[in-house]
Amino acid sequence: MSSGLHVVATAGHVDHGKSSLILRLTGIDPDRLAEEKRRGLTIDLGFAWTTLPSGREIGFVDVPGHERFVRTMLAGVGPVRLVLFVVAADEGWKPQSEEHLQIVDLLEADDAVIALTKRDLVDDATLRRRDDEVRGRFASTRLAGAPIVPCSAVTGQGIEDLVAALDAMAERAREPERDGRPRLFIDRAFTIRGSGTVVTGTLTGGELTTGEEAEVLPSGHRARIRSMQTHHRGIDRAAPVSRVAVNLVGTAKDELDRGDVLSVPGAWRPTSLIEGWMRPVRGLAQAISTRGAFKFYAGSAERDARIRLYGSREVAPGGESFVRISLRRPLVVAVGDPFVLRDAGRRATVAGGRVLDVDPPKRPGPDAIDRLRGRIGLQGKALALRLVVERGAVRADDLLPLTGLRSSAAGTVKVAVVEGGWVLAPGFVEAFGQALREALSDHHAAHPLQPGLESGEARAWLARHDARFQDASLAHALIAHLARTGSIAVDGSHLRLPTHHRSTAGRDDADRLVAAVAAGEPTPPSVKDLAATGFGAELLRAACADGRLVRIAPDLVVTPEFLARATETLRELGDQGDITVSAFREALGTSRRFALPILEHFDARGLTKRKGDVRVLREER
Template identity: 45%
Template sequence: MHVVATAGHVDHGKSTLVEALTGTDPDRFAEEKARGLTIDLGFAATTLPSGAPLSLVDVPGHVRFIKNMLAGVGAVDACLFVVAATEGWKPQSEEHLRILELLGVAHGIVALTKVGVADEDLVELAHLELEERLAGTFLEGAAIVDVDAPTDVGLDDLRAALDDLLAATPTSADHGRPRLWVDRSFAAKGSGTVVTGTLTGGRLAVDDEFELHPRGDRVRVRALQNHHEARDDLPPGSRCAVNLVGVAHDDVQRGDVLVRPGRWHLTTVVDADLAVLDGLDHAVSRRGAFVAYVGAGEHPVRLRILGPDALEPGARGAVRLFLPEALPLLPGDRFVLRESGRAETVGGGEVLDVDPRERASRARPDRSVDRVVRERGWVNVDELERLTGERRDPDLGNWAVDPGALQESVAGLRERLEDAGPLGLDLALLDDRQRAVVELLDDAVVDGGHLRPADAVDTLADHPFLAALAAQPFAPPDPGDVDRGELREMVRRGTVVEQDGVFFAASGVEAAARLAARLLADDPDGFTVSAFREAAGNTRKHTLPLLARLDGTGVTRRRGDLRIGGPRLPDPD
């Protein structure tokens, strides 16, 4: 599905042409019909001779309704540019053409209307003027079709030209991230809130959940239509009527936008490229009451030129725009800038950065994904997609990492490892990024939750405290001034056993289990605490923790005041 917008001066026959092509009168309001003047957007559809479906957006041509025109061309694939042979090129013809160029529209054809009421000389002059006016624009060399809609003259040729246009125009790509800018909102009897717009970026389906911004309401798609036909889902590039659950139609306005939750970066500040129209009679600076037209909405903005103090007519440069409300934008989104005080189009361009990190005095924005990564050092690939629209494979873990930042992280981790001492570096003390860097240290090993140099000498293997515990297995000494980190590591390794604040050699606990087995071999009915204490030659200070350990590990079981054999009782020596 392609969406094509009309463009051209007021009363040059855009709406009449749309009705002739589609059978649908795009003028919806009584005032439009009474005045013969399109005020707001109109929508119609047809099927071309090739079988290709075509959606048409009819926009107003009068200068007073330029904001409505801008709402209609924000997401179109191509244009049907209309010029009346009886009047030729007019001011709004020029402004509409410049607006289409600013919005990045790159495909179109021209309909030279009202040829039935113009003589041959006038029609020939109109062709010559069009060739001159369109030279150097995206419409240079485009098909120019002579049409007279009331008498059906040229309509078949126009349909054929539209077929050729759609064949040469790329369709909207599916990136799995749908976005729909609302250009109409109304209440349908028996259904509730309905919004319309042109879908881009991904598919839309019944029962999908979306967020409506800038309000942030969570909504659900109850039903979908495409040109009055019910659909279960729609691809990008479709004109959509979306029945929403979760919001009143009075709370939705033109310029609102539907996106999937969590898939877009919401921003109030963007860096952008601004091309100033060369027909402007003054430079553009930060002074002025500016309005940015993005998607289907108009937003008062503050403007800062990045670099010079002003941009001269015909110049282009980087700017920073400050929006009043957060919107889901992407690099590459197009906008038009108007100055409301002078009621004129200033220029337009494309968004470069939706989350500027550099101060305005230092910012040098572009659409480079590498720049976004470099300014952040580390960026989650999901966040990177929200910021740039590009999905990248992670460099490490789930991050895209700038080479300089990665080198710095590796060096920092090596320094911490060198300072960690013989026990190594406790991985629990590292953040997620540092843990990801560990795998890059091929001269280090991870052992029991610690990172150590691969060639490090294990100072705990013959620690003096181990020998002291082994020498007195049933009445071990207190750890005294033994380093608590070393003690915890020995416990973690299992060479030392801690029970109720008392430390035993692992071999001492095993000896205690064998002692219990001997006592039970002598008296199968069980042994008392005092019997074990006398056999071990220690005091209750050590007997009770030892017996608690034996009970806890299944070597013995407690029955009243006695200990009997458990499932893990060893054989007596």
């Protein structure tokens, strides 16, 4: 059971009485323009509302019926799920009746009531023929079986039955989503003296609140909601689905267009590239090819478009295809949104379908059809999981604009791994985790004396193997997850396998290195001299890391035993007073070349303090 507010769009051929019927139902004339009243022809969207006998409020979007204004009709009916379809009993089915039904069917409207207007102008036999004709036209659409109500806006005949049918449709209507992303499809923007900019549109998806910051897309302009109205009644909170007028502070009328979306910051991301599924309109006489230009319609927006079909070069009448749609200007759409395509040259509606991807890969790849087929019908967590599986890794903050799932709910995506602001697919983690472990194993084999692979080198290695890791934060997230789960170990700035433990113990080359240094003390060989005799820098670093040698200066290493003796010598001299380089040199039995860097080492350790040409022991030593 549905309650609250509902929005219904009209549809039907020109001059079949849509606006007159709305006036009869609501007491509000939807034709607001002087030219409309002069010509007796609806040329722009009109709006009206009423309260049904059940107490439900219903808003009407009255659309023009003339073929020249189909683009305006699409802007009105695009965001709306309920339809009042109007056919005049005296004229019957007409060309725009057919095109409007094609559009309503392509947009997959949820429900409809059919008003057979001008009942007072025909006899009963004609009325029965019209009823049969209309019923037959609707039979092959998703709205087959919609109630048909004969009525007259002039005499009032059948109006009560029509109101009852509208009330029953509102009763059947599905409850709108109230915890999703708000999306007000703007169809009007104007300025009120003393108030400023006002936009009107149909609100879906979520709520808007007075005082909150809003974002206009695709421009990205920010504004504040000063006040709102529904049906000329001031409100603090607007709920879907409803007609809403929003007074904005911070944006001008000329910065707004029909087809823009008003929402809250960060909820949506405009796109100019879409993938989806499409089918030709019923009765299409020729195949749809990728040649030529098209008009794309979704929500209240219209965009110039080019299409690319997957799996074929054309779609025959009665067929279907997955499609890639390139738009000249970005717009806001969601996965699952219906759309309509019109041939720009012939100005004819040719196809419609559903959006399946709002951020497709730059290159479709050979699996595009399978990828899109797997997205059909997915929403929320299921869509988020599909996105993560497709891409391997998705920023948590991207889930909301791409799938409607808030980043705070990323952890609820089944089997996905959440780490460092990323949502990772298990297969992605396993594949690159295994590759990184193999790289570490190779590194350990080639450099057994190194503590591991530098983390910067590991990130660079990942980036070379997959462009996604050029975003360093993704590499950080993967490494953090592997470390947290014990797949790898992190020691300072190095990565290693948990089983790798560098050690020089028992290595003959390390023993010989230490012996060579000890043999030369108190005037040990320099690092350069050690390298010349075959002791490499890696072995030297490992011996120092293991504590078997101590690096005193870039070109000087000593044994811990010698350093202990030098420390004791230093303390003995310091207890007697100032320490000079010459006194320390003589006491240690070495040369100035070695004595000075050792003293500087003690300075750095905080054992001594230099005063001019002498040193003194620090009080705390």
